[in-house]
């Protein structure tokens with residue numbers, strides 16, 4: 001069978017949906033076909049922590065995220081708050097004076113990239129403006145640095161007495177990512193996007209141009225342009241068009257537990273323990289873990305155990321993450337789950353929020369899921385033309401695909417329609433590795 005479409009977008013995760021939305025709704029391309037064998041958003045995009053921030057340690061990422069958040073805020077207004085965009089910020093907490101200095105220096109650099117001003121609060125000179133539990137419109141941007149545990153705990157009394165300060169990043173928060181994706185998809189469908197349930201198995205290329213996309217069901221969809229937005233399968237699918245992308249997949253899990261004792265305030269921001277830590281196992285637990293081959297859990301573990309309240313004021317849920325071992329693997333589904341993950345993350349969170357130690361006697365049953373961070377060597381996304389004329393890629397969005405989707409969708413859609421890409425477009429071009437002067441080994445994206 002043969003069909004015709006102007007543009008085919010391959011993959012209905014948050015990125016593919018954002019590209020289809022921009023093409024159809026904002027750039028007026030009426031004939032967009034979005035192909036996926038799975039229901040929309042169900043491979044990786046519904047497994048995330050649903051958080052966003054404009055706080056990145058390099059200029060192009062700050063610019064992309066600022067634009068993406070501008071777009072999310074526009075859509076939040078237009079949709080009547082359909083996806084509950086909030087802005088409580090990310091709070092990085094440390095018990096190490098040296099790390100506080102590092103946070104301070106990196107914050108000064110980040111504000112220089114356009115992420116907003118840095119305000120410093122010490123005991124006696126504290127003009128901190130707290131975040132509101134919901135909404136985003138009145139929240140400050142930039143960041144607040146707390147120098148001293150007392151000034152930090154005046155505003156966040158549930159934080160460990162060991163803390164010596166923290167950095168509260170303000171243009172940051174979370175949203176309902178599923179609702180956000182479905183809102184963009186619905187607007188796209190209203191503007192003519194056709195959703196086709198099938199798998200792309202190949203591309204027709206002639207004379208150096210993309211001519212069509214072959215589906216597993218036997219259909220050939222002839223097209224002028226195709227956008228590959230296949231999440232963890234980005235590399236495999238692009239390879240079918242002869243494009244070899246430098247991407248790998250890292251397994252990332254997430255746990256949710258019922259905070260039945262109400263330890264984590266329902267209006268807390270995203271809480272991040274910025275220090276490495278050693279978990280306080282008993283001697284017997286330590287011996288058992290080593291005997292079971294889990295010595296990775298008894299030594300010094302990496303920084304960035306983090307979590308936040310999930311749901312409204314009446315919800316007991318807390319979600320939390322900690323990548324205490326880096327596992328690069330070929331993606332398989334469902335993802336393999338570490339049976340100790342929920343307990344280990346709860347223990348790690350208790351270092352920052354000691355009230356959580358009360359759960360160690362009777363651990364709440366954790367719900368664990370996860371997916372893959374699809375990453376380039378320098379952990380920046382891939383967006384734009386690649387390989388034959390008319391082929392584009394949109395992905396490698398690692399642990400930032402929800403927050404980047406709107407901005408990246410706009411960037412790729414503008415390239416497809418021949419528009420002027422934004423100034424940060426070059427930094428994410430899929431062709432950047434062809435430039436011998438390009439240094440992908442400079443990893444400075446500050447991924448959680």
Ligand SMILES: Cc1cc2nc3c(=O)[nH]c(=O)nc-3n(C[C@H](O)[C@H](O)[C@H](O)COP(=O)(O)OP(=O)(O)OC[C@H]3O[C@@H](n4cnc5c(N)ncnc54)[C@H](O)[C@@H]3O)c2cc1C
Nearest residue numbers: 011013014015044045048049050051200231400401402403
């Ligand atoms: C534990 C965890 C926490 C995270 N937390 C955050 C967070 O707080 N904030 C944030 O911004 N990001 C976060 N992320 C990252 C974010 O979830 C991803 O970057 C994002 O969902 C990737 O979206 P995608 O559209 O690229 O991929 P996906 O959602 O995986 O979508 C890709 C789609 O392509 C389809 N596809 C694949 N092959 C084919 C084919 N041959 N033909 C047709 N279709 C195909 C798949 O079926 C799938 O639907 C997190 C991720 C994880 C795993």
